[in-house]
Amino acid sequence: MKPQRNTADLLPKLKSMALADRAVFEKGMKAFVSYVQAYAKHECNLIFRLKDLDFASLAQGFALLRMPKMPELRGKQFPDFVPVDVNTDTIPFKDKIREKQRQKLLEQQRREKTENEGRRKFIKNKAWSKQKAKKEKKKKMNEKRKREEGSDIEDEDMEELLNDTRLLKKLKKGKITEEEFEKGLLTTGKRTIKTVDLGISDLEDDC
Incomplete structure (x- = not known):
């Protein structure tokens, strides 16, 4: 049989x-996918080599309008194929x-997408609010x-001042010597009161 000449170009x-x-668009896509997968899964891969397929x-x-998305085409470029601008x-x-069924399905998909985006945004804001509350609690x-530590320091300073005042009174009254007075000051500076240096009995008399 001789090849036909002057055949009409049916692709357009x-x-x-x-x-x-x-329906025609999807049939062409499914036929292309089936053809490629038949090559990829054929047992005689020495003859049907996917990498040699044009x-x-x-x-x-x-007559595809665009290339389908499939694993066998991932990462490949097709400069000789020009998809339609549609x-x-x-x-x-x-x-x-x-x-009508397709439009209903598309509407459902759009609604689910919007709900999922809103849910993700809510979870993100909730997590941010929780983190902010945690930071505020930590700050408080x-x-x-700091306030408690500051009050402790003030109390200690006041106690030291009172002890120094008592020592000075004892020195003026002659109840302790200058050496004992100096030792008492040093001991008070270390937040430790020794009964030998301060003279507990004298303190009780002074009180």
């Missing part, structure tokens, strides 16, 4: 049909019932500890 017509009816020419032969998600089914605890 097939692409027009795919643009007008989603994906661009194959896609043109199936959002293929907008291609409708000629069958009104199928198109630090401030409280």
Whole structure:
């Protein structure tokens, strides 16, 4: 049988049909995917080698409007294949019932996507609020500890001042010597009171 000459180029017509009816578009995509996967999974991989397959020419032969997303094509470039400048998600089914079902499914997917985004945003804000509250609590605890530490220091300073005053009175009254007075000052500076240096009985008399 002799090859036919002057045959009509059917690819533009097939692409027009795919643009007008989603059923035609999806059939071309499924046929391409099945063909490629048959190559990839064939037992005789010495003959049917996927790396030798001309994906661009194959896609043109199936009148594809764009390359499908599939693992076998991941990371590959196809400069010889030019996709149509059309959002293929907008291609409708000629069958009104199928198109109605598709639109219903798309609306459900959009609603779920919006809900998921809102949920993720809520969780993110909740986590941020929880973290902020935790920081505020930690800040208040630090401030409280600083106030408590500050009050302790003031009490100790006051106690030291009172002890120094008592020692000075004892020195003036002659109840302790200058050497005992100096020892008492040194001991008070270390926050330790020795009964030998201060004379407990004298303190009781003074009180």
